Amino acid sequence: MxxxxxVRRGIEAEEAxxxxxxxxxxxxxxxxxxxxxxxxASAATRAVRxxxxxxxxxxAVIGFSARxxxxxxxxxxxxxxxxxxx
Numbered sequence: 431m432x433x434x435x436x437v438r439r440g441i442e443a444e445e446a447x448x449x450x451x452x453x454x455x456x457x458x459x460x461x462x463x464x465x466x467x468x469x470x471a472s473a474a475t476r477a478v479r480x481x482x483x484x485x486x487x488x489x490a491v492i493g494f495s496a497r498x499x500x501x502x503x504x505x506x507x508x509x510x511x512x513x514x515x516x
Contacts (some may be wrong), residue, residue: 437463437477437493441484453486460490460508469493
């Protein structure tokens with residue numbers, strides 16, 4: 431499952447609960463942290479790191495920008511890995 435969150439907002443309680451439930455159920459998940467282009471590069475990097483700390487260990491956190499395409503290949507790499515195609 432891909433959980434899409436605004437990088438500026440972070441993971442809220444409901445989302446943390448969902449990620450914990452998915453981990454317990456052994457359902458693969460990743461967090462797609464959108465709108466990284468709205469922050470300075472260093473602030474975006476810091477925010478993604480904070481999300482990685484908040485997410486369960488097995489959950490990948492991917493910084494993403496629809497505007498410039500940053501992170502798109504990483505999202506597809508994760509999905510292909512789940513499908514056994516990458």
